[in-house]
Amino acid sequence: MAATPRKNKRVRRILAAGAGLATVGALVAAMPSAGAAGDAYAAGQGTNGKGWGRMVDVQLLSFNDLHGTLEPPAGSSGQVTRTKPDGTTEKIDAGGVEYLATHLRQAREGNRYSITAAAGDLIGASPLLSGLFHDEPTIGALNQLGLDVTSVGNHEFDEGAVELARMQNGGCHPTAGCFVEGEEFEGADFPYLAANVTKEKTGKPLLDPYFVWEKDGVKIGFIGVTLEGTPNVVTAEGVKGLKFGDEVETINKYTKVLERKGVKSIVALVHEGGMPASASYNYNCDGDGDGDGEGVSGAIVDIAKNVSPQVDAFVTGHTHQAYVCSIPDPAGKPRLVTSASSFGKLYTDTTLTYDRATKDIVRTAVDSANHVVSRDVPKAADLTELIEDWRTLAAPIANRPQGYIAADINGRGSTAYEKPLGDLIADAQLEGLAPADKGGAQLALMNPGGIRSDLVFKASGAEGDGVVTYGESFTVQPFTNMMNVVDLTGANLITALKQQVSGSNLNSIKILQISKGLTYTLDMTKTGADRVVDGTIKLNGEAIDPSKTYRVAMNEFLAGGGDGFGALATGTNKLVAASDLDVFNAYLAKNSSAAAPLQVPAADRITVVK
Incomplete structure (x- = not known):
């Protein structure tokens, strides 16, 4: 170079x-x-x-x-x-x-x-x-x-x-x-x-x-x-x-x-x-x-x-x-x-x-x-040279296939509170950390700001349509946060969900992305914490019990109370697992193939009332 x-x-x-x-x-x-x-x-x-x-x-x-x-x-x-x-x-x-x-x-x-x-x-x-x-x-x-x-x-x-x-x-x-x-x-x-x-x-x-x-x-x-x-x-x-x-x-x-x-x-x-x-x-x-x-x-x-x-x-x-x-x-x-x-x-x-x-x-x-910054002007030759030099160094890692998707799975590009890619990431975290020796997670939570891009079916590069490369999955989750699994009381889990729309998030709502099995109603006609409707928060069809303890998977940023989720920092009995990116890539490899690519998640876990 x-x-x-x-x-x-x-x-x-x-x-x-x-x-x-x-x-x-x-x-x-x-x-x-x-x-x-x-x-x-x-x-x-x-x-x-x-x-x-x-x-x-x-x-x-x-x-x-x-x-x-x-x-x-x-x-x-x-x-x-x-x-x-x-x-x-x-x-x-x-x-x-x-x-x-x-x-x-x-x-x-x-x-x-x-x-x-x-x-x-x-x-x-x-x-x-x-x-x-x-x-x-x-x-x-x-x-x-x-x-x-x-x-x-x-x-x-x-x-x-x-x-x-x-x-x-x-x-x-x-x-x-x-x-x-x-x-x-x-x-x-x-x-x-x-x-x-x-x-x-x-x-x-x-x-x-x-x-x-x-x-x-x-x-x-x-x-x-x-x-x-x-x-x-x-x-x-x-x-x-x-x-x-x-x-x-x-x-x-x-x-x-x-x-x-x-x-x-x-x-x-x-x-x-x-x-x-x-x-x-x-x-x-x-x-x-x-x-x-x-x-x-x-x-x-x-x-x-x-x-x-x-x-x-x-x-x-x-x-x-x-x-x-x-x-x-x-x-x-x-x-x-x-x-x-x-x-x-x-x-x-x-x-x-x-x-x-x-x-x-x-x-x-x-x-x-x-x-x-339209793309109908000539490229700056010196910047093209810079990119090509670094691309050559990155290619052996960046181009490795990780999995397959059937269509665009939007994350950053989705305007909905519950994002299809958010569901996918949360499901990957739950599956990867559910085994007893991996943490015994019962549910997973993902911060929306940690989803930095979409998974695009027709991505640039030579890997072919529908292939998710390491470079593309890295772009989605570039922080390499370590995953944590903690004990969290039902009361603190409920509080955390209410913190999505109250406290420091009152005027800048941050809706956590949730794994399959967790459901609740978000009523946007109400204000503050009341927007997360009491009695609707359920795991696998059963209401969350405030006095019960649940094993919750999340990245280290959330586990530290980041993004205004102080209730998540109350977790105990912490197990530090693999990085969020490694967990995600493992899920892609296990659950998709060229013949059976991942479909776009339905994003139907949060019922939104407007």
Whole structure:
């Protein structure tokens, strides 16, 4: 594999745009001297906001939640929804870093001042092509496509703080070693920002809290934070020794720091997000034009309404949604908040008009829109080379057949509370851990967020329709969580099911995927815990007895109370079993063949009342 040298970002950007020496020379010749620039500025002249006048247009390109998705994502995970002029909608295939790089490079053309930023979860929960190599391929790809800065997200902590530091600073993996003979991983060319992540022992930030981009005297400050609730969605080991602070307090603190340094134009990169009123990427979030933020709901709304008015815009993530909205700041003035879906399917192009006199962004002149990373443009050759190199290394493992399916089995792409792939995974866990010597499980529970993709019948690659490869099953469950089987009282099992729709999940419902034999009614006309209807929770037709003890299989994340399921952390008599991926692959091998592929589960265990 050819080494990718570390380059000055400006040099890399020029090369990425395909500029030759003649072009560079012409550009230098066309630039005014320092004296001429000063004269033009004093006279209020310039290049219509593009260059040396008082008002300068700064292009901000942004994306979020890439999750190591280098190849075009398959199935519904690789599609975005567009609303057409007649009001109907259409699905568009999108994503793949070869195409993302091309779109970003084309977007930068003609923009003298261009910054590329991201809002976290760029790595973690990654498909096998990146995950197998501890996301080194993704960091390399981000370096090549010209990322300038990003915040951390919760998934940056999947492998812990030490591994995150390696992603930033480089070095070979402590146990796996160097993946490419003779080459040491060089780390990220861009800074990871973690303003609200501090070390418990010292109180100091884990990584840089902010970054200042500067060109020709134009300064834009970036503050990066992840959601305060990161410990609730990451394994305890991943956040050991770390403290996660309040997003608003942290951003306001470092806004003052930047202002004292003379930086008055500030963008917050926040790995926390919202839910727009429409699933269409081109939904007009500010349809009534009053900038009141009614087009989006969720945690980001409260954050945006309380962060200092000195912050000019937000780039957000975490919810995997697409929106470009205005939400009022504490002074009541509209402020831009954006998110670009996930998996590299969209990017946001924002114009920030910078006033050289005030050194601040003129908010009334801010313009922004999401754009599809369509696959009808040429692939970026350097990213294609990167992917092919890593694909060659991964092929012996990635292409191993694990089982067979008769049709698409949707997980991430299903909008239902009970997902067909969720049923399949839970059944695999129950079957694998039911034997007495494997844990004696009577039922299994799976967190919906742990299902990262669909099983697609016509997947890419040469394995043939209906074949599930190791790479595809890894993409579905990339965390390699160890399975646990615990004793859980019926009372705590009932409480856990009610926690799906109450407590921290009251406004962000998380419906556990359940194994065969477990049934109940979910009444969405009610509120909170009452939505899980008392008396309907049954195992193999018998009501769950609060005083009885049940053997429950679940991954270590759930067993630790992750995703707001504190009742599951009360389990005792724990047996640690094989990984979730190994259990799933064993089930595929045992229960499917080319002649008898797995059918799509009926997903009829949860009766939903609407």
